[in-house]
Amino acid sequence: MTSTQTSSQVLHGRRRASIRLRGGVVVLEAGDVRRRIPAAAIERVDVDGATGRQLTIVLTGDAPVRYRFISRSAPAVREFARAVHRALPVRDADEPQPDGAGLVTEEPLERAAPNRVRLLWWGLAAGYALVLVLLLLKGAGVVPTVLWGESPAPIGAGGLGVHVGWGILREAWLLRTRGITVEGRLQRSHWSNGVEQYTYAYTDTHGVQRERTGSDGGAELVDITYVPEDPEITKVGRRTTGKLVSGAVLILLAGVVLLAGVAFVIVGLVALAL
Structure with a gap:
């Protein structure tokens, strides 16, 4: 039997940045911050850039916040965008949108110490x-x-x-x-x-x-x-x-x-x- 579900997808970027989809939540690690973005806070996800390697997550709200992430693999970015799109809730046209930025949680990211050896x-x-x-x-x-x-x-x-x-x-x-x-x-x-x-x-x-x-x-x-x-x-x-x-x-x-x-x-x- 072939399963229709796939493993959680992960994108890796520069300077040890990463973004992954885990249980309907987008986890973005960049710099020294880990952001958890629930699907309810996302209005849409776009694939941008001349080479299609930039992922843009647009949050809901009157003044939407955008998170941009660049990966080396354009196919991986497209697949990740499709996976996030499938995880988005179905909304009615007249349904009020929540303030997406208020649903995002942030926490300090503890990076492992450099390998001194x-x-x-x-x-x-x-x-x-x-x-x-x-x-x-x-x-x-x-x-x-x-x-x-x-x-x-x-x-x-x-x-x-x-x-x-x-x-x-x-x-x-x-x-x-x-x-x-x-x-x-x-x-x-x-x-x-x-x-x-x-x-x-x-x-x-x-x-x-x-x-x-x-x-x-x-x-x-x-x-x-x-x-x-x-x-x-x-x-x-x-x-x-x-x-x-x-x-x-x-x-x-x-x-x-x-x-x-x-x-x-x-x-x-x-x-x-x-």
């Missing part, structure tokens, strides 16, 4: 590109320029390796020093990317039923070690020496790569300063 990455990328251009313009030499240009690769790879290695080392240490071992029973198995995965069910010391899925195991009954403070950290068996060693080795090797990348940066900055 993303801004930091953009700032680092801009700084990297600026230094590279200055090295080329200054003619600082092939070696410093090449080392600076290649520095993001070892820094990124080394930083990622240190991060992954620290996660492995931390989990192994928590399992070793805080882990509790219980018996798990095999529930099912399946193949994923050519590797057989086993799902074991167990009950922790608080009586909570849990499951653990991984490539370790295969037997009907196995020991499951988990960390009570973080039950997502689990392991089949009790041995953690291998994970401790692998995590430490990964941190060591990745740290060398990371230090090499830092050295590349220092060479480039010194060449720029001389």
Whole structure:
């Protein structure tokens, strides 16, 4: 069966502005204000502009108020206008019109804080590109320029390796020093990317039923070690020496790569300063 109703439509504009139709109410978010415009307050909705990307909502009343909204998609504007038109109440010609502006409610709009991590990455990328251009313009030499240009690769790879290695080392240490071992029973198995995965069910010391899925195991009954403070950290068996060693080795090797990348940066900055 095909439904004749569609999901609520949303238009997006500039500077994070948006307008949507929700339950017979047009919700307009622009600037720092959210306006709720009930259908009873709307006299008509027009599609304006040379490209048909401007939506104009005209309120009822002797001195009608207009709200204009510009979107990138002309078809989306037309569909939104049709949806609002269908939501308008049927009025008699001699029926007095209410003051539409008085039916509109406004409230402050709390915008999410800017993503500081993303801004930091953009700032680092801009700084990297600026230094590279200055090295080329200054003619600082092939070696410093090449080392600076290649520095993001070892820094990124080394930083990622240190991060992954620290996660492995931390989990192994928590399992070793805080882990509790219980018996798990095999529930099912399946193949994923050519590797057989086993799902074991167990009950922790608080009586909570849990499951653990991984490539370790295969037997009907196995020991499951988990960390009570973080039950997502689990392991089949009790041995953690291998994970401790692998995590430490990964941190060591990745740290060398990371230090090499830092050295590349220092060479480039010194060449720029001389």
